[in-house]
Amino acid sequence: MRALTSVYSVFVEAWAEFRVYRARVLMSIVGVAVAIMALTAIAAISAVSQQAVLEQIERGQGRSAMLNIQSPVTDKGEQIVDPGTFSEQIRGEFARYGIHYWSRQEGVAGMVEGLPPESSVSATLIDPSYATMFRTRVVDGSWFVDGDADRLVPGVVIDQGMWRALGSPDLRAHPVIHLLAPADVDAVVIGVVAGGDPRFGQLWMLYDAYQALHPVDANGQDQNVASWLAWVPPAHAAALKERLASDLSRLAGHGATTQIFQQDFQSQSGADPLIFPKIIGGAAAGLILLLGALGLLNISMVTVRARIREIGIRRSFGATAGRVFAGVMMESVVATAVAGVVGVMVAILALENPLVAGFLRQAGLQDVPAFPLSAAGLGMLVAVGVGALAGLLPALVAVRVKPIDAIRF
């Protein structure tokens, strides 16, 4: 009962202080709330920018973990399984291990009639899952779906650079272009992918659609042998890599080996590609927090000096040094905790609204990250920590002052 009363009486005292000095307390709360809001917002923005960098990397190298599977070869480097058989074998393996996202990938030279002679075109033969695996962002029309390989006129997806070079045709009119390579054939443009340069066009065609135009011979003599890509959970990547290599080599027989490597950035050693957004975000947050803490400390120190006489009077009533210390600390910690809640909530409201999410998507971010709980937790932790640190010095000053000197202050 005595301990409970002591704790409660500290709150009563702190509340009375708040009532009397509400302008000062609110000012300190506003300062810290703004700092915490900035800190939390920066942590969240840092997460968004890291996501943006990550997506940019994944557009080139594929999402993590991306396994690149080569056709089995003998120790002399000869392929011993024809592409058709290997296709059946590897699809069986994907089904066996529950790998839903896979695609062949084969780069070939392209040529499109009607483009300026100085422009070049590179074509990539893929499967429908490729867009998901490489975060390919379609800005007009659509990406390939299962069944598109059976179109009588093959579909192609081109980049915005080529689309502009072709005169920005309306996709609702199913524009037909004439390809000279990789096959001499008419093709329907079904989608446009963001980005690209008119001088270096990119187009994508389904591997199966291309194969229908250029079937691989039974001996696998086609010069263009596709890599098989599989997007697997990063936690299982190493195990799957080992199992797939073993299974495919065994299926090929004749002592063949299957090369599989992980091609996404997480498999690469060296510097963390997200280090810069992390450093910049952390430095900015730290600086803002430092300014907020210094502001709070300044206000706290001025306040304690102004309250020294009052502290002396309280000491004359029997307030112990511990009680005075707890009171001053409590005021600071409670104020910054409230400021932290306000700051975190404002940051969440500012970043977690449809307008911002819409803007980020428009800016090219596919997966707008949810407001990181870690940022909110960090904000609250830092708020209380700053309150304790900023309260420590004034509390020590309050305790060290002699009651008789304080009363005369």
Add this chain to the structure above:
Amino acid sequence: MAILELEGVTRVVPIPDDEPLHILKGVDLVVDAAEHVSIVGRSGSGKSTLLNILGLLDEPSGGRLVFDGVPVERMSAAARDKRRGREVGFIFQQFNLLPGRTAVENVATPLLYAEPKRFWRRRRLALEMLDRVGLADRADGLPSRLSGGEQQRVAIARALVRDPRVILADEPTGALDVDTGRAVMELLDGVAHDTGAALVTITHDPDIAALADRRFRLDGGVLHPAPVEALR
């Protein structure tokens, strides 16, 4: 029975680059329960220092202070703080009411540090004490809206709200006019008498000092008994 005993108490303050300042020079004093003692002296004679030592706000440099039978040097700082809150009531010349708090809140403030029984009844106890000093109708008034005499009566109520055994009044009428000062002093004397608390008053005013049972003069850090006629 003695509530306060001072034996050869000295207080020396070191002065940088100078001789130490001897404020109190071997003060002997015994204050009994329910006794009223007054101490007069010129400014700088050490009156307030003596009062602060009696109230456990300051420590003597030498000699011995026994508070209610317990030598103070045996008490920890926290024990001194608690005993001061429990058994000493201070009244200051400048009232020292907490700004922004009403009269009843000021009177209830010492009860924030009291035992649970009193803490939970602090408003009622504060109102009773204000009633006792004739300020029940000004309970919700802020100090800035009260006259000097009313403020000092609030301060008296605050000093008495924990039923102290010793009341230490430092120039309690110093900031009041003569009539108001006398009225306040009579009130203080009466309430102290009713509650059985010892009252030690420090004053410049010989008339106020004359109200005490025993009177002393502090001169150059030395305490002398002073009959009424010697006060003037």
